[in-house]
Amino acid sequence: xxxxxxxxxxxxxxxxxxxxxxxxxxxxxxxxxxxxxxxxxxxxxxxxxxxxxxxxxxxxxxxxxxxxxxxxxxxxxxxxxxxxxxxxxxxxxxxxxxxxxxxxxxxxxxxxxxxxxxxxxxxxxxxxxxxxxxxxxxxxxxxxxxxxxxxxxxxxxxxxxxxxxxxxxxxxxxxxxxxxxxxxxxxxxxxxxxxxxxxxxxxxxxxxxxxxxxxxxxxxxxxxxxxxxxxxxxxxxxx
Amino acid sequence: xxxxxxxxxxxxxxxxxxxxxxxxxxxxxxxxxxxxxxxxxxxxxxxxxxxxxxxxxxxxxxxxxxxxxxxxxxxxxxxxxxxxxxxxxxxxxxxxxxxxxxxxxxxxxxxxxxxxxxxxxxxxxxxxxxxxxxxxxxxxxxxxxxxxxxxxxxxxxxxxxxxxxxxxxxxxxxxxxxxxxxxxx
Numbered sequence: 135x136x137x138x139x140x141x142x143x144x145x146x147x148x149x150x151x152x153x154x155x156x157x158x159x160x161x162x163x164x165x166x167x168x169x170x171x172x173x174x175x176x177x178x179x180x181x182x183x184x185x186x187x188x189x190x191x192x193x194x195x196x197x198x199x200x201x202x203x204x205x206x207x208x209x210x211x212x213x214x215x216x217x218x219x220x221x222x223x224x225x226x227x228x229x230x231x232x233x234x235x236x237x238x239x240x241x242x243x244x245x246x247x248x249x250x251x252x253x254x255x256x257x258x259x260x261x262x263x264x265x266x267x268x269x270x271x272x273x274x275x276x277x278x279x280x281x282x283x284x285x286x287x288x289x290x291x292x293x294x295x296x297x298x299x300x301x302x303x304x305x306x307x308x309x310x311x312x313x314x315x316x317x318x319x320x321x322x323x324x325x326x327x328x329x330x331x332x333x334x335x336x337x338x339x340x341x342x343x344x345x346x347x348x349x350x351x352x353x354x355x356x357x358x359x360x361x362x363x364x365x366x367x368x369x370x371x372x373x
Numbered sequence: 374x375x376x377x378x379x380x381x382x383x384x385x386x387x388x389x390x391x392x393x394x395x396x397x398x399x400x401x402x403x404x405x406x407x408x409x410x411x412x413x414x415x416x417x418x419x420x421x422x423x424x425x426x427x428x429x430x431x432x433x434x435x436x437x438x439x440x441x442x443x444x445x446x447x448x449x450x451x452x453x454x455x456x457x458x459x460x461x462x463x464x465x466x467x468x469x470x471x472x473x474x475x476x477x478x479x480x481x482x483x484x485x486x487x488x489x490x491x492x493x494x495x496x497x498x499x500x501x502x503x504x505x506x507x508x509x510x511x512x513x514x515x516x517x518x519x520x521x522x523x524x525x526x527x528x529x530x531x532x533x534x535x536x537x538x539x540x541x542x543x544x545x546x547x548x549x550x551x552x553x554x555x556x557x558x
Contacts, residue, residue, distance in 0.1 A: 180542055
């Protein structure tokens with residue numbers, strides 16, 4: 135064997151996990167090879183030196199704590215056995231009532247579905263009778279209109295833009311909202327605001343007041359962009 | 374020591390006869406204590422870790438599979454317990470320092486001064502090794518595990534274990550030499 139192969143077997147040699155033939159081979163090699171002999175000697179020396187470390191005994195505290203822990207664990211196990219788990223109880227109940235068979239499971243699921251639908255239907259009708267939802271809807275609608283009008287009257291451009299946004303979310307605008315939008319188209323100096331207002335008015339083109347104003351105002355505007363937008367609005371109106 | 378009986382006992386523990394754990398405790402508490410003592414260098418911590426191992430044996434008893442060697446499973450739990458301890462330890466006191474303290478605080482009256490110094494030196498040299506090399510040396514030299522068993526425990530090839538042992542002894546030799554007043558080569 136070569137030196138590298140011999141050295142690879144050193145850990146086996148130290149632990150004694152080695153057959154007699156290999157042991158002899160190693161011993162013969164190290165008598166001839168100084169480098170391998172030195173290495174084996176130093177490894178064996180430190181391996182033997184480790185033997186000075188005595189085996190110590192743990193204190194009796196370890197045993198005491200272990201038995202206390204084991205006793206406590208046994209008590210917990212006993213308690214668990216005497217107090218059946220909720221899941222197990224339910225399991226036993228289902229077993230007794232034969233609800234584990236698929237036919238019963240389907241019927242039970244169907245029954246639950248019917249009960250759920252019926253409950254939903256009754257709840258819905260009772261709410262409608264109260265008319266609370268409708269009342270709330272109306273209030274929200276009014277609030278949107280108030281918000282739109284007041285924002286359109288603001289000085290700030292961004293507030294006015296928000297006002298146009300709010301007005302376009304109103305489903306049935308009143309005259310004040312429409313008038314505020316029309317006045318933005320008429321008198322506002324910022325072109326972008328006017329174009330946005332025209333866009334919002336397009337949503338309400340079926341209102342006679344809007345239709346009339348759109349037609350009238352087309353001749354009064356000097357801005358080509360606004361005129362184009364108004365022409366387009368009129369055309370949409372005719373469709 | 375009958376390994377088959379260990380497996381049988383642990384299977385009984387797994388199946389609810391937890392009383393049988395006491396037999397395994399009596400068989401392995403000293404071995405585990407010494408394993409931890411050489412790893413941590415601290416007697417009190419080693420005792421706590423032994424307790425932790427047996428708590429874990431109960432906690433994970435249902436995961437025990439009889440076909441595995443009990444001793445390998447036990448050492449796996451012991452290694453994890455030690456690693457968790459290292460993670461939790463906030464005040465990172467170096468092992469060699471701990472051994473210094475242990476040697477000065479708890480000298481055995483029966484030991485001669487010279488031998489006590491030699492023991493302290495070997496322990497300090499051991500403490501200078503990286504964890505895996507220290508483990509492999511302790512397991513093969515003191516816990517008398519075969520290389521094959523260590524390979525199974527570490528989840529690596531047996532050749533890797535032998536290389537680790539070889540290097541660990543060499544490193545230990547160097548560290549010991551330095552501690553004895555020599556110069557590292």
